[in-house]
Amino acid sequence: MSDDQTPGFSTLSIHAGAQPDPATGARATPIYQTTSFVFDDVDHAASLFGLQAFGNIYTRITNPTTAVLEERVAALEGGTAALAVASGHAAQMVTLHALMTPGDEVIASTKLYGGSINQFTHSFKSFGWNVVWADPDDIANFENAVSEKTKAIFIESIANPGGIVTDIAAISAVAKKAGVPLIVDNTLASPYLCRPIEHGADVVVHSLTKFMGGHGNSMGGVVVDGGTFDWSRDGKYPFLSEPRPEYQGIVLHETFGNFAFAIALRVLGLRDLGPAISPFNAFMILTGIETLPLRMQRHCENAQAVAEWLEKHEAVDWVSYAGLPGDSSHALMQKYSPKGAGAVLTFGLKGGYDAGVSLVSNVQLFSHLANIGDTRSLIIHPASTTHRQLTDEQKIAAGAGPQVVRLSVGLEDIADIIGDLDQALSAG
Template sequence: MTDGPSYGFDTLQIHAGARPDPTTGARNTPIYQTTAYVFRDAEHAAALFNLQEVGYIYSRLTNPTVAVLQERIATLEGGVGAVCCSSGHAAQIMALFPLMQPGMNVVASTRLYGGTITQFSQTIKRFGWEAKFVDFDDEDAVKAAIDDNTRAVFCEAIANPGGYITDLDAISAISDAAGIPLIVDNTSATPYLCRPIEHGATLVVHSTTKYLTGNGTVTGGCVVDSGKFDWTASDKFPSLSAPEPAYHGLKFAETFGPLAYTFHGIAIGLRDLGMTMNPQAAHYTLMGVETLSLRMQRHVENAQTVASWLEKNEHVEYVTYAGLESSPYNHRVEKICPKGAGGLFTFALKAGYEGCIKLVNSLEIFSHVANLGDTRSLVIHSASTTHRQLSPEQQEAAGAGPNVVRISIGIENAEDLIADLDQAIKTASA
């Protein structure tokens, strides 16, 4: 099909990037479980390796099944291209890789998934990179953190774990003024609830493991390129604007225009980092994306119902769901996430740390796992798991204090989820 503005989201999530197999007529995208691809002749092989022709060489770089997923996610996000990889964490490194050099830094929100904070505060130091963590509600602090060595600004559209909504328009205005790209992790929102590129994001990253796949079966990541950033406007991004020695002096921005970043992600990123998504994972994710809008509608509906019930519970100190009128982020829902505030949030128990442990152990429908975005409702005590590597101050800043539980609301019957939480909270508060 021809993907265009005349098609709605529900249609594109099923059809974008996919066409019947020309040889067999197979309607579903086949799993191309192959390592390599036969070249037509020596000239064809040389053209592929010189980036003079687009095609398939080796599945570390490109694969037909993965290519369909890349095109579908890029279409849903409103980007020009995408690169899929092995996990959400891989996507974050892939996103930064063309932008950073030793001594450079990224300005990042304090409200991020605990694993991201650890990756940015510890692991990227080994590349000679640095992260500056700032409260993104304080726009002046974000501006002040950007310096001559800043090469990106990074945040989540709906922050994990608290479900806080970032004012992407305000943050993108700051990054634009500084001449640096804004990278938005859209995992918790998905393109159904939020399209960060429409709010000024340069790049969008996903852990496709979560809502896009939606069934908890495979890990994956994706980097979506808006195609709107001018990589030649300054000398800050030589990987994209300067001659590339590995390709005989080719300049990605000059040669590929709006697709420069996407081609670099494949030709350099996947070639050398090797963070490849396998075709079976792409297949499962493609099946999940086909029902994304339907699932997200139910996630939001259930989350709103459960959060409203929790807010009235005498044993609950507070609930962070942005869909509640009491939330300081409620006013951002209509602007940033007009179809709903997502299915992820936290609540604090008056019974404290030990009460949270009892609650997690008492739940029956909610699964105690280190994941989110599943059709099943999930729960985790972040302070003792996903955020345990952080200091108490970092945990509080990330919304993962000792008395806080994160829940990812699934698509079950809301009354059953409430009944499960009710019995567990009573046990935890006894």
């Protein structure tokens, strides 16, 4: 490849951030399973602790295996830098920790994963952070939610569980007018289908546990700094714009520029809150990312076929999948995710809650569990599991009403996937 040629997505999925190990020549990134790292001398140690040099101190903060993962995801998303953490929830926590103070507000889409709704509604209240909900079906809801206390807007590119595509650019315009960053959870799409920074996102988060790792074997999360936001403009974000006493008065945004947010998350959030990803999990997720484009294309092909089959089934009331031409999100999918609508879809059963429970009880190939993004096909009835802590109104608003079943369509032969759904629906 010539020096002036930009690597393609598949090439970046395999090579970004990685080099043969300089000590052994190992081609695969080694698992640096260590807690800490030896300093060259006292001056070297002082420069690391003072943020005057980059390097490894302690695996809670940095690790060479994790660093490759971070660089690879940043490259795939088109960001300036990234921070890997223990889970998607940890990614959301450290992101808001750098932005929010007690009494501040984040505007969040009503169409979010149920665990995120619970985290925003309940757990973040312990920090004094408040959430204002906005329905993305009408962008005016976001405009009307903005106040002097607003510090960020949070959405999902493709919403879980409904598979609804969010109008990123339109909400980005609201965020820019308000002078706050737009944070996009890109878990369901992955950067193969959608790159939110190209549409106005300032920060991208993922649960790496899902499609990025792709095999249901390792927990992880990541935050990608888009390098697009001016953290010093109006003093709203003192973590980045004011001198840090623990680092001899360094102003992070002034010192680190367009990757200052990722630095702040590492040296202020991860350092003190501690949700570090293990080097082993980082290695496993790196391995999964190498096949991300191949897997995502097959996921989309299989999910499209399942959605079309379900639309015609007599027991099915409706199907929500943006790949269907009649779906309300189809036009947005063509704009933001033209390669496909992803692997996750929901559908409503005419028999309601009981029919949903019966279906998940009778599948044989599908696994009934609370995850998505696996090579295996997965099924869940959100109202009785992932979203059961929500009120009926919240369940319906999140696309998880009593009749709803969510599928994460895997990589098996499509005839076997459809055959299992057919027998399970007949058994009910």
